[in-house]
Amino acid sequence: MLQPDAAQRDRSGIVPAEIIDTYSNSGLWGITVPRQWAEPRYPPPTLAQVIAIISAADPSLGQIPQNHYCLLEDIRLQGSEEQQAFFFDQVLQGYRFANALSETGGKTVLDIRTRLEASERGLRITGRKGYCTGSLYAHWIGILALDAENNAQLAFVPRESSGLTVIDDWACLGQRTNRQRNGPGGESCRRAFPPVPDVEILRDANPCRAVCPAHHRAIDLGIARAALNDTVNFVSQFARPWIDADVERPAKTR
Numbered sequence: 001m002l003q004p005d006a007a008q009r010d011r012s013g014i015v016p017a018e019i020i021d022t023y024s025n026s027g028l029w030g031i032t033v034p035r036q037w038a039e040p041r042y043p044p045p046t047l048a049q050v051i052a053i054i055s056a057a058d059p060s061l062g063q064i065p066q067n068h069y070c071l072l073e074d075i076r077l078q079g080s081e082e083q084q085a086f087f088f089d090q091v092l093q094g095y096r097f098a099n100a101l102s103e104t105g106g107k108t109v110l111d112i113r114t115r116l117e118a119s120e121r122g123l124r125i126t127g128r129k130g131y132c133t134g135s136l137y138a139h140w141i142g143i144l145a146l147d148a149e150n151n152a153q154l155a156f157v158p159r160e161s162s163g164l165t166v167i168d169d170w171a172c173l174g175q176r177t178n179r180q181r182n183g184p185g186g187e188s189c190r191r192a193f194p195p196v197p198d199v200e201i202l203r204d205a206n207p208c209r210a211v212c213p214a215h216h217r218a219i220d221l222g223i224a225r226a227a228l229n230d231t232v233n234f235v236s237q238f239a240r241p242w243i244d245a246d247v248e249r250p251a252k253t254r
Helices: 006-012 017-024 044-057 059-063 066-078 081-092 207-237
Strands: 097-100 115-119 122-128 140-146 152-158 185-190
Touching: 006 059, 044 059, 044 207, 059 207, 066 081, 066 097, 066 140, 066 152, 066 207, 115 140, 122 140, 122 152
Parallel strands: 097 140
Antiparallel strands: 115 122, 122 185, 140 152
16 A cells, blocks of 8 residues: 555655554564564564565655664663663554754764753753654654763654754655654753663664665665566556567567
8 A cells, every 4th residue: 555646745745644654553663673572573684675665665665764773773782671661662552763863064974963961850952953764754753962971872752842843844856755854953851761872873883873774775675676667567568669679569579
């Protein structure tokens, strides 16, 4: 059901809520949850195959959960047992995660200016993010911020939190519906779980970094498969044979 109207969704930049809900409630968004919370946990190659299949139908839908899986890997590797139990249960119930990691305007992608500070109301996050893939469709947003000691922390904030604003200004050629930027912006105070210490995200040897490029390759594979399939269908149905070819249709072999 994901392939019909995919082209129209891309032109309009709108994905109906029922499409996203059906997608995340299918169980596919939870296939990387560790075995103690879900049986079975599928390995990364299986996830790549799933994303390639989804992307062949609609590459935007293939990319929307990209950072959902990345954040789950962060929680698996660095979260406390309490955090893992809570967030993995949320995933298995169909809750969606999106990222607010990158920022615009800095020298490099690791130039993080968003701050995480203690206040009377709880933890306060102040800053602005960009390229927040899937944030319009998420229930939870993982925000990368630096604490008072300049340590990287990953704070998970409900999408509808007061003070958190997601700006829908994404404009691009293709994949218009993955909704990557801009936000969150402003300030958000939250009394909830302590942030996940994310010192590894700024290191070259971070295992989580392998999830993102693998996901992108799977998206590209799905797009290539769909393009090849469309080419074969067009040649079979509409193209004319070369004048010297002794065939009625160009897809026919002698």
